[in-house]
Amino acid sequence: MRLKAEQLSAHLASKGLASVYIISGDEPLLVQESADIIRTAAKLHGYNERRLFYADSKFDWNSVLIEASHISLFSEKKFLEIRIISGKPGDKGSKTLQEYLSKINTETLTLIITPKLDSSSTRGKWFTAIENQGISIQIWPVSTPQLPQWLNRRLNQSGIKANQEAIRVLADRVEGNLLSAIQEIEKLKLLAPERELTGQAMSDIVVDSSRFNVFVLLGKIMESEAKKACHVLQGLRSEGTDATIILWAITRDLRILIKGSEAVQSGEGIDSVLQKLGVWESRRPLVKKTISRIPIERLRQMLKLSGAIDRGIKGTRQGSPWDDLTTLILVLCGIQSFNSRSLRLAIQ
CATH class of the missing domain: 1.20.272.10 (Zinc Finger, Delta Prime; domain 3)
Structure with a gap:
C-alpha cells in the first residue's frame, strides 16, 4: 500500500501499525519527520528495542535475518531500521528482504529508509513484497509553486498568522531549503507578535538565512x-x-x-x-x-x-x-x- 507523507499520522490513528514501512526520498527534513512519526508510534506500542543497520555495498544482509530471529532478553518487541544507502539492495539484499518479509511476525516492526527510488526499483520484487505486506511512503520535493502553501501550513501549525506578502518574503529567504524554513519558523515562535505578520514584519524578524546555511x-x-x-x-x-x-x-x-x-x-x-x-x-x-x-x-x-x-x-x-x-x-x-x-x- 502506498501513502503520502501527510496521510501517515491519520493512517496510524485509524489503522494502527503495519509490520513494515519503507520511506524513500531525497528531502532530508520530510524523510526525517515521517520516520519520527513511525518511531514514536513504535515506542507507544511497546517496540522498545531498536536495532539500526546501514546497508552499503559491503553490508552482510544475513545479519538482518539473524537479528530478526534472535530472542531478546530485554524486550518482546523489536524495531529494526534499515537504511539502504544507495537505494538499491542488490540481488543478495533483494532475496534477503523477500525471505525476511515472508517470516516476519507481529513482534517485529521494520522501517526501511532509502534515497529516491527510480521506477525500476519500485517494480522490483523486494519493493513489491514490502508494499504487499506493509506501507510505502514516497517523499516528493516541495516545488517552487508549492512552497508558499507548504510554509503557510507550517506557520498555521505553529500558531503563527502571516499574510501572503509575509509568506512570500519567507519563501524568498529560505530559497527552497526546508531545513532552513523550519529553523526560521522556530525563531518566529519566539519573536513573532500575536497579530498577523506583514511582509515588513517578516523581513524585520527573519534573518537572511543565506549567510551560513x-x-x-x-x-x-x-x-x-x-x-x-x-x-x-x-x-x-x-x-x-x-x-x-x-x-x-x-x-x-x-x-x-x-x-x-x-x-x-x-x-x-x-x-x-x-x-x-x-x-x-x-x-x-x-x-x-x-x-x-x-x-x-x-x-x-x-x-x-x-x-x-x-x-x-x-x-x-x-x-x-x-x-x-x-x-x-x-x-x-x-x-x-x-x-x-x-x-x-x-x-x-
Missing part, C-alpha cells in the same frame, strides 16, 4: 568559489550543524549532477531531466554549468568519497569528517586534485 554552501560549490564555500562550511560547523545533514545535501546534489551528465551523454533533454529530479528552475543554469565543468567520472569518484565520509561519521573509518568534507568541497571546486594518493585511499 547548507543551501548556500551548495551554491558556492557549484559556482566553484572554494574560499567562500569553506568559510560557509566553517560557519555551519561553529553553529553546531550536524555533519550528516551537510553530507546528505552534497550527496543529493552529486546524484543530480551524475544523472544530469548521463542525460547529456545520452542526448536526453537536460531541462526535462532536471525538472523530474526536482531541481528548482532558478538553480538549473548553475547545475547545467557545473555538469559541463566536472567530468562524470570525477562526479562518481566524489560520490564514493561521500560514502567514505559517511563511514567516518559513523565511526567505521578513521579520519575527521569535517576535514574530509573540506577536501570534498575543494575537489568539487576544482582546487584540489583527486589524483593524490590519500584521496584514492579514502574511497577504498
Whole structure:
C-alpha cells in the first residue's frame, strides 16, 4: 500500500501499525519527520528495542535475518531500521528482504529508509513484497509553486498568522531549503507578535538565512568559489550543524549532477531531466554549468568519497569528517586534485 507523507499520522490513528514501512526520498527534513512519526508510534506500542543497520555495498544482509530471529532478553518487541544507502539492495539484499518479509511476525516492526527510488526499483520484487505486506511512503520535493502553501501550513501549525506578502518574503529567504524554513519558523515562535505578520514584519524578524546555511554552501560549490564555500562550511560547523545533514545535501546534489551528465551523454533533454529530479528552475543554469565543468567520472569518484565520509561519521573509518568534507568541497571546486594518493585511499 502506498501513502503520502501527510496521510501517515491519520493512517496510524485509524489503522494502527503495519509490520513494515519503507520511506524513500531525497528531502532530508520530510524523510526525517515521517520516520519520527513511525518511531514514536513504535515506542507507544511497546517496540522498545531498536536495532539500526546501514546497508552499503559491503553490508552482510544475513545479519538482518539473524537479528530478526534472535530472542531478546530485554524486550518482546523489536524495531529494526534499515537504511539502504544507495537505494538499491542488490540481488543478495533483494532475496534477503523477500525471505525476511515472508517470516516476519507481529513482534517485529521494520522501517526501511532509502534515497529516491527510480521506477525500476519500485517494480522490483523486494519493493513489491514490502508494499504487499506493509506501507510505502514516497517523499516528493516541495516545488517552487508549492512552497508558499507548504510554509503557510507550517506557520498555521505553529500558531503563527502571516499574510501572503509575509509568506512570500519567507519563501524568498529560505530559497527552497526546508531545513532552513523550519529553523526560521522556530525563531518566529519566539519573536513573532500575536497579530498577523506583514511582509515588513517578516523581513524585520527573519534573518537572511543565506549567510551560513547548507543551501548556500551548495551554491558556492557549484559556482566553484572554494574560499567562500569553506568559510560557509566553517560557519555551519561553529553553529553546531550536524555533519550528516551537510553530507546528505552534497550527496543529493552529486546524484543530480551524475544523472544530469548521463542525460547529456545520452542526448536526453537536460531541462526535462532536471525538472523530474526536482531541481528548482532558478538553480538549473548553475547545475547545467557545473555538469559541463566536472567530468562524470570525477562526479562518481566524489560520490564514493561521500560514502567514505559517511563511514567516518559513523565511526567505521578513521579520519575527521569535517576535514574530509573540506577536501570534498575543494575537489568539487576544482582546487584540489583527486589524483593524490590519500584521496584514492579514502574511497577504498
